Amino acid sequence: MVNEFVSFLKQYGVIGLAIAVIIGGKFNELLKAFVDGLLMPIVGALTPSGDWRQLILELGPVKIQVGLMLGSLVDFVIVAGLVFLIAKKVLKEETVQKR
Helix, strand or coil: CHHHHHHHHHHCCHHHHHHHHHHHHHHHHHHHHHHHHHHHHHHHHHCCCCCHHHCCEEECCEEECHHHHHHHHHHHHHHHHHHHHHHHHHHCCCCCCCC
8 A cells, every 4th residue: 555655746746736736835935035135125214104005095895905906916917027037047048938
């Protein structure tokens, strides 16, 4: 039973996937710290109100959290761009493409 389980793990690359998930999670924490600790304070200093993530659009009784959505969008674009650049350097390819 144990040998069958180990064979299953090797055949389907579960161990590699687990390692990738762990490294990916820590990489996400690193990028989030970079964005929140270094980039967003600069963006906040350049905006008039300073805390633009708290921007709320009130339409009668409805409160739309525009700042929260914009903040998440900015975070995503920065993280996706950094991941793209790092992947391009690590893979050392002219274009990053699916294989």
